[in-house]
Amino acid sequence: MGLLQEILPFIIAYWPLVLFSAVTAYLLSNKYNKGLNKYPGHWLAAYTDWWRFFDALGRKTEYTHIRLHRKYGDIVRLGPNVLSFADPRAIKIIYGLNKGMTKSDFYPVQQAVSNGQRLPSLFSTTDEDYHAKYRRCVNSAFAMSSLVSYEPLVDSTTNFFLERTQQLFADTGRSCNFNQWLQFFAFDVIGELTWSKRLGFVEKNEDVDGIVGFLGRFLSYAGPIGQFPLLDLLLEKNPLRLQLQKWGISQTVFPVTAFAQSRSQERSAEMAKIASDGLTAQDPNRGIDLLTKFTQAQHAHPSFMTSKQVLTSCVSMVFAGSETTAISLSTVFYYLLKHPRCYAKLMAELDGAVRDGVIVDRANGAVSWAESQKLPYLDAVVQESFRIHPAAGLILERVVPKQGIDILGERIPGGTIVGCNAWVLHRRPEVFGEDVDVFRPERWLEASPERVKEMRATMFQFGAGARTCIGKNISLLEIYKLVPSFLRRFEIQLEDPAKEWETHNAWFVRQLNFNTKFRARRVNMSV
Template identity: 70%
Template sequence: MASALDNGARKFIPSTQLHSHCGFNMIADIILSILLAYWPLVLAAFLGLYLLRNKYHHGLDKYPGPTYAAFTDWWRYFDVRSRRAEQTHIQLHRRYGDVVRLGPNVLSFADPKAIKIIYGLNKQMTKSDFYPVQQAVAKGQRLQSLFSTKDENYHASYRRCVNNAFSMSSLIGYEPLVDSTMGAFIEQTKRRYCDTGKSCHFSKWLQYFAFDVIGELTWSKRLGFVERDEDVDGIVGFVGKFLDYCAPVGQMPILDMIFEKNPIKLKLQKWGISKTVFPVTRFALAQSADRASEMEKIKQNGSLNEASGKGVDLLMKFTQAQHDHPEFMTDKQVLSSCTSMIFAGSETTAISLSSIFYFLIKNPRVYSKLMVELDEAARDGSIAERDHNRVSWSESLKLPYLDAVVQEAMRLHPAPGLILERVVPPQGMDILGHQIPGGTIVGCNPWVVHRHPEVFGADPDTFRPERWIQAKPDQLREMKASMLQFGAGARTCIGKNISLLEIYKLVPTFLRNFEVDMADPVSEWKTHNAWFVRQLNFTTRFKPRQSIQSPER
């Protein structure tokens, strides 16, 4: 019966349509058989077309760079994974000029004039997918921070909420907290290294100091690194491994969506099946829980007067912001703000401190000249007498050679060692005469722009603090505008002043207490670029130094 109906139905179908239908099926079968028989060649053809598309993407083929970089981001991935990307970028720009293509859709700019264009206010530039790779995760949820978010409106709202916590007036209030950790650091350095004659892994020791300062500033409680001289709860090791992962994977963010932040893994964490919690997040949760009742009072009335009398720390400031901006500042935002302080605030400060001490040791003339400035300031009363020979924030700002040393060290060895990526808005934009299509990733690497000879002179690879003192006013302004170690524009590191507070206090205080030298005078440190350029093999010895005081005292 069905067959009869089918035959009947066919009578009403035009023969040309039947032939067309059969012909389509035959062609499909032939194509499928060819694909199955010659799939390696077909795959190779599609791959070739994909790579050619990458090379000529947006017309970026006119920009020079490594051959393979034009075809695939795997070149960037493996270059960053080599841990020497900052040196690669310096050499590429010296070979090819001010604009270098680092990937199918990535351009690096060396001219400091590009900073204002790429990172300036109201340029409609957004951060790239490199940054969300660095977001911490808690209970299956990403923790967006000021640093890692791509959403400019979210960033602006977030920054308005917490700006007060990083204002200059708040900074002065944090100085006693820095002094507390600094005193412990001086005491432990004397006891563990100076008195015993033991060598010190100075970069790690400075990292312990920076972590404890952030703990004191955030929770009024040191994490215990300095007192115990060890990596508490493996936090330092975790942060190092986390950055080792983020730096190369950030060059191909799709890998992060596969390995770490895929929806299935996040769901399992949310349901409690997979309970992976970052050590930093776990510590932040524990510290916040210990002070839950205290924070609840601040959240309710917005007043810091009812706090425990320990002084005002960042957790209190963030909770006050929660009272003032309840529509935005949630418990999740407070936690994110605290964890980001550990991630960003400790690593970069420790790197800068290591750079300053290393360059001083390697340049005895500069070291001696700085000590003369410190001793003269002590003699004439510009530095007051205090326990541990502490130098105050206001006193350090009146020491011009110290300022020159700090600036020069951060110029030669800025913490970030990759380009600070931004995405060109859809309409495209002009960057120093180059018409860049919308969607292109552009940026500057601080290691490259800090060595631009037109701005910093004919000896950009030389540690010479005098360049900051001898420069004419216009040149000095240009030099300062070309410094990118803390970022630029609306996305300038919000903790910049806190980092400078630590640096400008610890460096002169430590040098007034100890003579510092390399454990092996001929050894050189090694660098490890995992987004931030850490220092390895920086081993020192300390000797007590007789402090200079004002004659009146």
Template identity: 70%
Template sequence: MPSYWPIVLATSAAAYLLNNKFYKGLNKYPGAPLAAYTNWWRFFEVWGQKSEVTHVALHKEHGDIVRLGPNVLSFADPKAIKTIYGLNKGMTKSDFYPVQQAVSKGKRLQSLFSTTWEDYHAKYRRCVNGAFAMSSLVEYEPLVDSTTDVYIERTKELYCGEKKQRCDFTRWLQFYAFDVIGELTWSKRLGYIEKDQDVDGIIEFLNKFLSYAAPIGQMPFLDLILEKNPLKLQLEKWGVNKKVFPVTKFALDRSGERKDEMQKVRETGIVEKRPGRGIDLLTKFNQAQHDHPEFMTDAQVLAASTSMVFAGSETTAISLSSVFYHLVRHPKVYAKLMQELDDAAETGAIQQRDNNKVSWAESQKLPYLDAVIQESFRMHPAAGLILERITPKQGIEICGEHIPGGVIVGCNSWVLHRRPEVFGADVDTFRPERWIEADSLKLKEMKATMFQFGAGARTCIGKNISLLEIYKLVPTFLRTFEIEMACDDWKTRNAWFVRQSEFYTNFKLRSVPREVPPRDPVFSKSQKSILSSNTNHARHYAASRSIRTAWQLEEMGLDYKVEFSERENGKAPQQFKDDSGDALGKFPLLKDGDLTVGESGAIAEYLCEHYDTSNKLLPKDSATRVKCQRWIHASEATYALHALAILYTRWFGADDPSAAEKIEQGMSVNVCKDMDFLENELAKSGGKFLVGDSVTAADCMMLFSAQFILARQLGVQGKKWEKINQWVKDCENTESYKRAVEKTGHAL
């Protein structure tokens, strides 16, 4: 070799490195020293599987903008989220994502997650958006319940029986997440829970795949050499180098089993409901193929199905592990959450079901559960790298800085979730109370900074399904088992997703919920009542019809006290029956001196007749009075009757799901007619309330019925009544109703 070649090579290398260092003027942004010169720094950093720790440390040291590569910037300011991930900003996904594309018969499978083609993504998302909408959750809930039942029973067998063993909880939760996704996508579990093993090596394959994709994605050209080499892909097309991803094989097998059924859906667009079963995603994807034949192909249906397993199971399992880990590591939080769950069960806010299952609707009314889950998302988000985007050709301003075109930019949820000015100085502490203590503005800011599902048009499309699984399993599992840590700590590794391992636990069945202490009266001292000194009081069961009586008493300005009674095995206690003089023991009960009045409708009329001297709640005008009386009686005789028929069918119809479904469908027609009538009457009322601009006994009685139907989705799934929803808000915003809620603790 001529003597000048070493000089040429050294000079070329120096020029290359210096060009990287000063590339597009990005040298003004600090970061790890080597990161400015070469992408090999971030390749080996990600290879080390602790990138989230490094990114947090770099931003802590250098500030809001950190250089991670010659052409890569990471942003820590939450204001960057809207700019980088917002709609119509001209940002596109980087080449990091195609590395994660599955391959079938030598062809890449474009998915919503991995495609970099924005027009393609927009069309694809429009086709399948309905399958992932919040309104579709009610259709998927039976599928989640089916897997949850099996999961709870298998947990009892494996970890609570005679041969009970220590549980590798992260692994066990991953089995749950995989089987739920199988049920949701194909109406068939993959078999993890029943077999207690990695079926077809899918989890092992995903681990290896993500461990490959994370570092290779930092230098995507390597993927074109190693895995998506054009020669390898061509050999696959010819069948010489046959390679099928195990998830793809499972998807093809399941689709093949239902070939005729799906063909009918594609041809007609009609979906036949199966008794006791929800509509799965495979059906929804084929329905989208019928609705959009010009775009949705068989390959796209396959890609949509397989991507559910890739993305849906991994992130959900990580989030579930985070919730349970932080609970067992923080006993006071654990105890406080159990208090909320037991209280909710005691008051009827959580219905009693097989395996202590909690419905989606019920879970949304448990504020401390929500705080625990949000804090778990904050402490341990699933993704551990920046979500890369490429700036538009003309450049863009991000957080006051002009960033040139063609630069890779992004945010890391691990960095965003540890912003002290957003979440408080104790950002490294697991403290769910921060979500309850925050005022409305602070809460809005905190939620806007949460990045566990991404943001903007590319927000994780399966977000709602993941939330459905998490919000249902966590309270269900906690109500069934006591969990104890059986290790010093877990281990984590960041291979794109920050997976946990060696989180060992012991389980013990909760034989009965802990004893709930008797509730104290709202008023500890006797109060002089304008009805009868120290004698007028209402016997009350929280979350019951007695909110009607309390609200009416508040509207009339009458003094009263509340005594609480707890149900015993779901029934009124004997003392309550003795007090009422009625063996039925019905709630609520009003005592006025020596007189006892039962049934909420009778109480409403009694109070109006004896104490509504201004005829405010039951007007004198004959037509208005008759209308009010009709609502008083319709609230129970019509609205509650039809709704309870559905509720009882859900409770007791498990032995004959087909008959139960028919009953619910039939009664749903009646409930919808009832609600349509209420909607029309509100439109004609001439004011905010049922018979004008003032609250009457009609509102006091009917509000609970409407709330009850809507909160428990009794025959009104997917239906919306604008006037009813506004009326409910207006009623709930009255000061009298707020006082009644405060005194009774009422919550649906």
């Protein structure tokens, strides 16, 4: 107490000097934190996470990371405690099984909230044990073998989408905000897959309940705030705010959560029976939706898979299942339109496949999953689209275990946040060729089997390891069905061929101002 009485007058008298000294000491401790000062990067990144926060606010972080790695090499410092790795060999170390790596605090920022409680999903939880138990409960619902049961559900929305495109745009000559129209499609597919019910986006050609708008705003919040997660505890996840919700004083609920609750409530009696008695025989021509499968998991694992987990799983489908698929679909169509040679080559493959009986010549131009898997140039176009514009535009952060780990010959101290950015990995010249900034699907067909294997191992659009995107197969089902079906049914033109689209990195790099016009093809006559 006496010492404090002696120091306090000095602090009061010289507070500017004391404040300056404290800030200087803090910044220097950040710069030399764990010896990470030996790794290059933007000079401000060594001192404060505010640098990466403001870079994320600029919405072009993917290009920042590409520039930094091209300038400084395979390891770049993005923050006082953050390292980004560009060498594909780092993928297995950072994201591999049994490496002891955990997700960083970036991910809980993206947790939805209901009644004052966080809803930790497979994607957003940082608890690896919780994740493993959760994944075991729902893994079968997302297995490749389940695609057969989902295809009728995807067909229903795809066929309706083709008809609405004809009515709203092809028949009228109206311009289409194609990136938004594809997002409406992706939302309705998720509705059909999750609840066996389209949500009305395509039918009404509007943002139902403002969900698309909310999701865009939420991701725009999560991207920058995730660079400085403490801010989330002061804003959206403020403990006082959550407690008021638990007490019922504040009724704030995430719109996506309310949306999922409303859809699920419509079938609450049916789901209560499945949770109690298990799943009975279903119509094989209809397909089993995800709500049913999640509830069946609740029946099979009642001690873990609670009603809260079922709701969380449905919310996750809306959060992640629509945005990433819509981004990938927009990328495929945009780059085809920007590269007429590729567009013509793919159309020749589709028409030839119909002529040769590989694709059934259906009246509406629809293509099945099995048929799409026999089209090598389509596959090359999709893979090249994933490569040139992956959905995620930030590093997928992991925390090094306390004992530290060796990455690319460097001993990385425990507690350091490390990760890779797909935009950087997908532009490795030694893997993909010197023309990595060019959209060229032929690279996937010209490469040797060994090189193709290396290219596919470097692809990071769905993540890697145990935390690979669980909805990957569903997204692939949508993309490989809609792209050829839409191209067979319609000719697509850019409204302004000279105009480039805009991109907005809100954690997922979505596209803006992708405006097109459609003209119906005479499907049966095209061959």
